[in-house]
Amino acid sequence: MAEGENKGLVLLDFWVSPFGQRCRIALAEKGVEYEYREENLRDKSPLLLKSNPVHKKIPVLIDHGMPVCESLNIVQYIDEKWPDRAPLLPANPYARAQARFWADLVEKKVHPPSAFHLFVSCAAPGEAHFLRKFTYCIRFQMYESGTKLWKLKGEAQEEAKKEFIEIFKLLEGELGDKKYFGGETFGLVDIALVPFTAWFYSYEACANLSTEKEAPKLVSWAKRCRERESVSKSLPDPLKVYEFVCFLKKVYGIE
């Protein structure tokens, strides 16, 4: 790397955000240095608001003053900006299309707010505004089919569990016996999904959803990913994630 080549790379992020972690992993895979800046999501910096005026959300990668927003966008940008090393997408257009399809599926279906229903076993209608604050605070979008939230205690959670297990099975089907979703090469789909593995412990603790039992292949895949320095250095300790979930539940008086 030339001296000063990566001067001016700043990542605006929040420690527990799986979306931010995707970017950290990609940057680490490419061996690119950058400045990490932790955002206080309840008091967003002027730089964040200026860099992502449309959504006002992290992560944002600022490259010599030019902002790139949205995590999968950022990962592809990183891949295209440094094409000479550690390719995150395959060369063949059809394989690239498959990778983009699955990364997009992860984006649509594996989403902490779905997990949100796992954490919140009962949500009375009056708590809706707290729930919105909760999700806004940690940047996650409210991914809800409205009826779920108003169902009887426990039912929403059971439904969320069922959905999660279905998604796990789908992903395991795609993974098969491969080392990574990208085959032998760690790539976009792995990067899209692996941050959510830091939440597996919380799923189990809050909702009794055992990923070891329901998705053993994903658990093995997650272990293989964690053997990569880019992943182990970017993902938080699952216990810290769980502490965070509990903290938020307490703050918003949800149990």
Place this chain on the structure above:
Amino acid sequence: MDQSSSLKFLGSWADSHTHRVRLALKLKGLVFEYQEEDSVNPSPALLLHNPIYKKVPALLHDGRPVVESLVILQYIDETWTDNPIMPADPFERAIVRFWCHFADDKLGPAVGLVFSSAGEGQKAAVDQVHGNLKLLERELRDGAFKGRRFFGGDNIGMLDIVLGCGSYWLAVFEEVMEVKLVDPDTFPLFHAWLRDFEEQKEVKETIPPIDKLLEYARGIRQMMLSLSTDTSTSTTTIGAPATGSTTSNNDAAVEEIGLLQESLAL
């Protein structure tokens, strides 16, 4: 253009995502076979090639399926590299992708909500559409697309395709719903871009005639109104069946509405 491979494409005539793919194929000068799909009753072929989402469009290249319109567009661009629809520069590509997602995640759903709601809910949806258009107008005026004829520059690019194939619904809904969505005084650049886009030869060959779209939209709106229990207020979306049992006719209608809402991406 040399095209030694076979291309088949499953779509639905009123679906914006289908139009995106058709337009991209035309812009690349590609020959393809088209199969019309009934959105409520997907064919075995569609279920085979898109088992997860079971939706159009699906592109089959030498029998191998690619689905999801943004994925398909990038696939077409990377496989047939003449007349590129994506810019070469990584930062510009990131900008295009950002606004494509904006179209799908924000603008499209807001427009869909205008169509499927009434009263206060519709007013809120119209405000949302205006808010979204304001952001695009700003980019055209002062931002990433300043001074450009199209979002892609002098020629139609990926973002033009994504925004343009679906923006015709704005005019359709203005008429069917009697709301003002794209005021040329408030959004002069967006308005001018849309007119220019719709005048392009390949676009004219892709987008269905406006009277067909109007008839279609009016039909769906009628179905929605006949299903809703309360049209006078509310923030809820029309189209959800009344509580209690529904007939199978209602189920099909509700599904059709859901599919229409999904297809109303801009």
